[in-house]
Amino acid sequence: RLPARVRIHEVGARDGLQNEKGVVPTEVKAEFVRRLAEAGLGTIEATSFVHPKWVPQLADAEQLFPQLTDLRVHLPVLVPNARGMERALALGARRIAVFASATESFAKANLNRTVDEALAMFEPVVARARQEGVHVRGYLSMCFGDPWEGAVPLEQVVRVCTALRDMGCEELSLGDTIGVATPGHVRALLGALHEAAVPTEALGVHFHDTYGQALSNTLAALELGVTTVDASAGGLGGCPYAKSATGNLATEDLVWMLDGLGIDTGVDLDRLTATSAWMAQQLGRPSPSRTVRALSHK
Numbered sequence: 001r002l003p004a005r006v007r008i009h010e011v012g013a014r015d016g017l018q019n020e021k022g023v024v025p026t027e028v029k030a031e032f033v034r035r036l037a038e039a040g041l042g043t044i045e046a047t048s049f050v051h052p053k054w055v056p057q058l059a060d061a062e063q064l065f066p067q068l069t070d071l072r073v074h075l076p077v078l079v080p081n082a083r084g085m086e087r088a089l090a091l092g093a094r095r096i097a098v099f100a101s102a103t104e105s106f107a108k109a110n111l112n113r114t115v116d117e118a119l120a121m122f123e124p125v126v127a128r129a130r131q132e133g134v135h136v137r138g139y140l141s142m143c144f145g146d147p148w149e150g151a152v153p154l155e156q157v158v159r160v161c162t163a164l165r166d167m168g169c170e171e172l173s174l175g176d177t178i179g180v181a182t183p184g185h186v187r188a189l190l191g192a193l194h195e196a197a198v199p200t201e202a203l204g205v206h207f208h209d210t211y212g213q214a215l216s217n218t219l220a221a222l223e224l225g226v227t228t229v230d231a232s233a234g235g236l237g238g239c240p241y242a243k244s245a246t247g248n249l250a251t252e253d254l255v256w257m258l259d260g261l262g263i264d265t266g267v268d269l270d271r272l273t274a275t276s277a278w279m280a281q282q283l284g285r286p287s288p289s290r291t292v293r294a295l296s297h298k
């Protein structure tokens with residue numbers, strides 16, 4: 001029942017760093033991405049072309065992205081609107097991600113729009129990307145719970161997922177932005193999406209690990225056919241516009257589990273752990289990943 005191979009969508013350099021208070025030098029970010037690629041990660045989300053005042057940490061996107069383009073990996077970037085799309089295309093980005101919300105509260109906090117206004121903002125971006133042959137991922141935040149609204153009804157999530165698919169997003173990433181999901185809820189949502197004819201092959205899962213459920217939730221998703229999993233090296237992360245969010249599922253914790261299950265990821269766990277230990281030094285505090293800690297103390 002479990003897949004033979006899982007594709008890891010590495011988000012450490014974007015979701016991981018976007019919440020860091022101290023600005024990380026561009027050279028350190030570039031080195032981080034380079035090392036992640038050397039560890040065998042094939043899809044590394046590099047940065048965001050959002051308003052620099054909204055996410056100051058990623059204001060160096062124009063300086064960073066050109067330093068990465070010699071790497072033989074996919075380098076998706078976040079793009080919220082036409083202005084962001086111009087910036088990304090000018091640098092030759094070939095994969096973008098728009099980011100919608102299943103709840104009104106987070107749409108307002110994160111994008112200064114209602115859910116439907118945000119979808120309308122993405123529409124020309126996705127159309128342009130498709131014209132240019134650029135691959136489009138659609139994130140959907142607050143798929144399980146929302147800090148202002150509590151539990152999120154499945155129908156709300158299904159509606160926005162369907163809208164993103166209809167718009168032309170080739171891949172969807174189901175975000176548990178504040179890390180409150182549990183495996184039964186994951187099964188219920190995947191079941192509802194299946195009934196709504198959203199193909200499971202198009203789905204990725206994006207768990208934050210606030211309550212320590214991210215791995216269990218991932219396993220539940222894999223059992224239902226999902227093969228794309230988002231994770232952040234060293235468990236870095238959080239969302240600046242959702243206060244209760246902590247880091248993503250740590251890529252090392254994920255790879256430890258998948259290695260144990262005999263599921264191929266192409267990732268060299270020792271190299272990855274060394275990268276996260278190095279990054280933790282740069283940030284001045286230990287990695288929250290259990291696997292990084294265990295392997296660093298061997």
Ligand code: HMG
Nearest residue numbers: 049050051054080083084110111112139141142175177239
């Ligand atoms: P707004 O204030 O409504 O912007 O923000 P606007 O459209 O009214 O434009 C205002 C000014 O900003 C204009 O300049 C634009 O040109 C400029 P002016 O004409 O006044 O001089 N502007 C830009 N400049 C540079 N790049 C741009 C850009 N867009 C407008 N792209 C906006 C709307 C979408 C821009 C803002 O809300 C924003 O940037 N939000 C980004 C928030 C963000 O990055 N959040 C974190 C990522 S989402 C996440 O982490 C969740 C995820 O991990 C999944 C999960 O865990 O759930 C993906």
Ligand code: MG
Nearest residue numbers: 015175177239
């Ligand atoms: Mg996230």
